[in-house]
Amino acid sequence: MGKEYIVMSELPRRLRCPYCGSTHIAIHGARKVEFVIEENDGEKINESQTGIEWEVVYGVACLECGGYGDPDEIHRWEIPSSTEK
Numbered sequence: 001m002g003k004e005y006i007v008m009s010e011l012p013r014r015l016r017c018p019y020c021g022s023t024h025i026a027i028h029g030a031r032k033v034e035f036v037i038e039e040n041d042g043e044k045i046n047e048s049q050t051g052i053e054w055e056v057v058y059g060v061a062c063l064e065c066g067g068y069g070d071p072d073e074i075h076r077w078e079i080p081s082s083t084e085k
Contacts, residue, residue, distance in 0.1 A: 002072035005029070008055035012078035017062035024064050025077070029057040 008029065015025045032053040038046040060069045060077055069077050 002070055004071065005056040005058050006071045006074065008057055011057050011074065014079040015060060015074075015077045016079045017065060017067050018069075018076045019067035020062060020065040022062050022064035023079075024062070026061045026063055027057055028059050028061065029055060031055040 011027065014023070015027075016023050017025065032055075033049050034051040034053055035047060035049050037044055057071065057074070059071065060074060061067065
């Protein structure tokens, strides 16, 4: 069985669909944020995000042809640094 997710830092910097060559990509994932909520007498006054504890990627999808890549396949979507523009 393959990986369910990879951490965001493992995601290649630039992605290209291996099926059609498009760089118009959606990254599907989740993030756990840290926050502070200020309340007064039970009413929320202010809320702010103070950090991100973790970010994970469940997969990538091409927004042109609909191709999809699981975490195990994301290496196929990487644009080699020698061909970056």
